[in-house]
Amino acid sequence: MAEVIQILILGMALGGVYALMGSGLSLVFGVMRIVNLAHPVLIMAGAYVAYWAARLYGIDPLLTLPIAAVILAATGVILYKLVFEREARSAKYSEMTVLLTFALAMVLEGALGTAFTNTQRVTSPDYATDAFFIGDIFIPKGQLYAGIVSLAIISALALFLKYSRFGYAIRATTQNREAAELLGVNVNLVGLVSFAIGIGLAGAAGSLVSFVFSFFPAKHWEWIAVLMSLVVLGGMGSIFGTVLASFILAVVAAFIGAYFGATWSTLTFFVALFVVLLVRPQGIFGEKPELA
Amino acid sequence: MKLLTLLTTTVAVCAMATAAHADIKIGASLPLTGAFSIAGAKHKQGYDLCVKMLNDKGGIGGEKIELITSDNRSDPATAISQYERFINVDNVDAVFGTFSSRLTFPVANILAKYGYVHPIPAGGALRIYKQGHDNLFYFQPNAAEYVGSSLKGLIEDLVAEGERPKTAAVVAADDFFANAVEAGFLGQQVMDPADGSVVADLAPGYLAEAGIEVVFSEKWPEEGFNDWLNLANSIKRSNAELIVALTASAEEAVQITRALKTVRAEPKMVYYSQGTQAEFYEGTQGASDSILMHTSWHPAAPYKGTLAGEEFTNGDFVAAFQEEYNAAPDEDSAIPFAVCQGIEQAIIGAGSTDNAAMGKWLSERTAGDPVRTILGRFAWDDVGLPVNKPFLVAQWNDGELQFVYPTDEFDGVSNMTYPKQGF
Numbered sequence: 014m015a016e017v018i019q020i021l022i023l024g025m026a027l028g029g030v031y032a033l034m035g036s037g038l039s040l041v042f043g044v045m046r047i048v049n050l051a052h053p054v055l056i057m058a059g060a061y062v063a064y065w066a067a068r069l070y071g072i073d074p075l076l077t078l079p080i081a082a083v084i085l086a087a088t089g090v091i092l093y094k095l096v097f098e099r100e101a102r103s104a105k106y107s108e109m110t111v112l113l114t115f116a117l118a119m120v121l122e123g124a125l126g127t128a129f130t131n132t133q134r135v136t137s138p139d140y141a142t143d144a145f146f147i148g149d150i151f152i153p154k155g156q157l158y159a160g161i162v163s164l165a166i167i168s169a170l171a172l173f174l175k176y177s178r179f180g181y182a183i184r185a186t187t188q189n190r191e192a193a194e195l196l197g198v199n200v201n202l203v204g205l206v207s208f209a210i211g212i213g214l215a216g217a218a219g220s221l222v223s224f225v226f227s228f229f230p231a232k233h234w235e236w237i238a239v240l241m242s243l244v245v246l247g248g249m250g251s252i253f254g255t256v257l258a259s260f261i262l263a264v265v266a267a268f269i270g271a272y273f274g275a276t277w278s279t280l281t282f283f284v285a286l287f288v289v290l291l292v293r294p295q296g297i298f299g300e301k302p303e304l305a
Numbered sequence: 306m307k308l309l310t311l312l313t314t315t316v317a318v319c320a321m322a323t324a325a326h327a328d329i330k331i332g333a334s335l336p337l338t339g340a341f342s343i344a345g346a347k348h349k350q351g352y353d354l355c356v357k358m359l360n361d362k363g364g365i366g367g368e369k370i371e372l373i374t375s376d377n378r379s380d381p382a383t384a385i386s387q388y389e390r391f392i393n394v395d396n397v398d399a400v401f402g403t404f405s406s407r408l409t410f411p412v413a414n415i416l417a418k419y420g421y422v423h424p425i426p427a428g429g430a431l432r433i434y435k436q437g438h439d440n441l442f443y444f445q446p447n448a449a450e451y452v453g454s455s456l457k458g459l460i461e462d463l464v465a466e467g468e469r470p471k472t473a474a475v476v477a478a479d480d481f482f483a484n485a486v487e488a489g490f491l492g493q494q495v496m497d498p499a500d501g502s503v504v505a506d507l508a509p510g511y512l513a514e515a516g517i518e519v520v521f522s523e524k525w526p527e528e529g530f531n532d533w534l535n536l537a538n539s540i541k542r543s544n545a546e547l548i549v550a551l552t553a554s555a556e557e558a559v560q561i562t563r564a565l566k567t568v569r570a571e572p573k574m575v576y577y578s579q580g581t582q583a584e585f586y587e588g589t590q591g592a593s594d595s596i597l598m599h600t601s602w603h604p605a606a607p608y609k610g611t612l613a614g615e616e617f618t619n620g621d622f623v624a625a626f627q628e629e630y631n632a633a634p635d636e637d638s639a640i641p642f643a644v645c646q647g648i649e650q651a652i653i654g655a656g657s658t659d660n661a662a663m664g665k666w667l668s669e670r671t672a673g674d675p676v677r678t679i680l681g682r683f684a685w686d687d688v689g690l691p692v693n694k695p696f697l698v699a700q701w702n703d704g705e706l707q708f709v710y711p712t713d714e715f716d717g718v719s720n721m722t723y724p725k726q727g728f
Binding site for chain 2: 156
């Protein structure tokens with residue numbers, strides 16, 4: 014029983030980190046229909062902010078989180094203006110963004126490699142490799158703190174979306190862009206702000222990633238399939254769905270890894286992606302696409 | 306007739322003059338992005354430094370060297386096409402090998418097809434050398450399958466009989482190189498992927514030979530694996546006294562070390578296939594203390610090589626690297642530097658860049674008349690593996706990578722710390 018509880022704890026702890034990593038991706042798709050394949054490399058950029066703040070000034074990555082979020086959000090504004098805004102009304106926008114963001118990911122990977130080299134990095138606050146022990150069971154502090162911060166940020170985002178006036182506008186745009194525009198919502202501004210928030214979430218997630226996993230520029234390719242699985246299972250555009258999917262898949266992967274071998278744990282994400290696309294393409298909380 | 310003779314002579318003289326000033330073109334496809342980008346970038350530094358220093362000293366035989374490097378994105382198909390391009394489009398005179406067994410294995414067929422000398426900096430899987438090629442020259446001590454012999458020797462030579470680890474957990478990346486090292490430890494058969502034939506039967510394995518029972522073994526996928534704590538927890542629960550972690554990169558070594566520290570594993574001995582790099586220590590700090598790992602190079606090794614026909618020691622390399630890159634080198638830069646030294650000596654020895662002559666010269670090296678590099682002396686057997694060249698075993702202690710085994714290779718050996726006191 015202790016072993017089952019332990020695996021459950023480890024899965025949940027990992028799920029908390031995944032949740033924030035996937036939320037920005039989900040928000041950006043929900044509002045802008047941008048399939049952002051560059052999201053993981055932007056998480057890497059956030060991780061570098063945390064790493065250098067820790068290395069140069071000794072700042073804890075949890076304290077760097079808002080700085081990384083703001084820097085990346087500002088980057089998001091620039092990217093949106095430069096890359097995405099012009100084609101936002103195109104009928105093939107989503108399809109185009111796949112190629113656009115793929116190219117953007119490669120450019121950003123190269124830029125990060127040039128700026129910071131391809132050397133692996135990781136921040137090492139004491140809690141990153143420590144744990145609370147309760148008998149034989151342990152709770153890793155690093156992942157626990159990351160999960161708590163992650164859920165706090167997502168909760169704040171959910172409250173903002175649900176109760177603020179701008180949040181209404183974002184939700185309205187997510188549900189029906191044309192109808193929202195007819196009702197007077199400045200969808201361009203909503204798109205810009207949503208994209209900035211989404212990329213800001215990537216920056217925040219990067220701060221957490223910096224002490225949970227080691228990273229280097231090319232590492233983002235390993236993350237894209239995992240994050241897409243979370244977003245697709247949760248329902249593209251549904252932040253709550255992404256959070257739920259993060260916990261489900263992380264826990265399932267942990268049990269599969271423990272009982273069937275680590276080789277199979279990663280497969281969990283790909284199988285989930287495959288099954289969801291076959292059985293329920295809209296995911297758990299996504300809306301069924303209308304037939305043309 | 307005189308005019309024709311004059312024209313012919315002029316053309317011939319011009320051709321000879323052009324040849325005299327022609328660059329020696331060398332191609333190297335490296336994983337500068339993708340999964341192997343960390344080691345790939347360091348390999349480029351090693352190649353670049355060597356070529357720069359050779360050119361500063363006048364090149365090879367008076368000819369400047371032009372090094373063409375391409376990023377293969379850690380992708381075997383791209384590596385193959387880039388070497389094809391080097392040979393058929395760029396008309397390179399020689400090539401430097403790429404990084405990793407995964408990329409070297411397919412590239413070996415291409416370079417063999419065109420008859421190019423294939424100096425391999427990192428590609429230790431035995432299968433590479435059992436394909437029947439005669440153009441391979443490996444610039445590390447031995448095939449990956451035989452790495453475990455060093456740990457077995459170390460345990461038998463340095464640990465008192467009653468204190469030796471009795472049980473082991475062997476975890477490995479599902480990677481070409483890590484699988485090869487694992488096969489040696491566990492005594493598995495090495496199969497030829499082409500026809501399923503047995504390349505080598507390594508039974509009973511180095512751990513069994515050392516009297517160590519394997520109580521846990523596990524593989525993790527080559528890419529995208531994040532559940533390190535779960536894996537570390539399983540290792541801890543096995544109560545293994547020896548942990549053998551065979552990673553495909555130093556980055557994985559950082560992850561597994563941090564996870565083992567988090568779960569508070571307490572083995573007597575820990576052995577890694579990677580981790581000599583400074584970034585490994587930066588990512589693991591004190592947790593890396595007492596961890597053992599094999600290495601092909603150590604900054605303190607008093608090896609004497611040659612460069613541009615002059616003596617060039619390992620210490621010279623360390624100083625030159627530090628000056629060029631303002632950083633300390635590690636084996637991922639030292640090994641390609643040695644490859645470059647080997648090719649320089651082969652060109653000089655053969656008297657040309659004719660690859661058949663270069664290959665003949667390299668294959669004729671002996672213990673008494675070897676290739677001399679900053680990794681020591683090299684002479685190869687029929688398949689291209691070095692002869693009589695033991696792996697070095699190093700150990701991190703207080704932030705210093707100390708050379709601990711074998712004890713009779715050269716002076717400067719440190720005492721091994723044993724048992725490990727937690728992470």
